[in-house]
């Protein structure tokens with residue numbers, strides 16, 4: 001988390017939301033990149049030594065990332081945390097703005113399953129072009145962007161708690177997840193987020209030409225069928241998975257907040 005997380009700065013809901021908006025760009029762009037390649041199913045079958053190429057790539061990439069000093073922040077969490085090496089270079093400590101239990105909150109198993117089982121078939125074309133190594137590198141970028149955005153829910157929960165501890169404390173003590181979920185859900189924000197990511201996919205995913213293109217455009221933007229990723233897939237991704245998982249992170253964090 002960069003916004004509002006600097007030394008001495010107070011974390012604010014506005015700053016955390018700005019960070020989430022920036023993360024949307026990374027998610028939309030990473031999906032657009034992955035959509036260059038078809039599904040490439042052999043990259044996901046367990047033909048290789050022990051697991052799929054996708055799993056092999058993520059495990060090995062995370063080893064490199066850990067050596068380079070990644071995974072020091074509460075929102076940067078590896079998918080395979082077991083036996084990761086320590087950083088080989090000096091890292092700069094980040095100000096600790098969260099409760100220490102934040103490190104125990106992780107929904108990466110759900111992110112992994114959602115990405116491969118649900119999302120991938122929605123935005124990649126059927127087919128196999130043989131570019132498996134490139135494909136799994138693109139998957140890794142998508143997974144990282146999704147996971148980071150979702151785990152930023154820890155900061156959202158912290159500011160919401162700090163803004164009104166009197167509302168959050170009783171359901172935390174009662175371990176009432178449903179009450180917490182209701183408290184932290186803002187329906188107007190949810191609707192805005194869905195509309196904005198759909199619009200971003202429409203704007204970022206259009207072909208840019210120098211000629212005036214009136215045939216393939218509607219209101220100055222590309223028609224959905226011309227976009228590199230269907231904008232409706234983005235609103236569905238956020239509606240069904242990204243926002244619910246972010247809220248799961250928020251609830252899990254809050255349940256540990258008073259430990």
Ligand SMILES: C=C(O[C@@H]1C=C(C(=O)O)C=C[C@H]1O)C(=O)O
Nearest residue numbers: 156184185186189190193243246
């Ligand atoms: C992240 C927030 O908390 C919840 C989750 C949202 C999301 O994941 O985008 C949006 C609104 C809230 O229901 C927030 O309030 O900004």
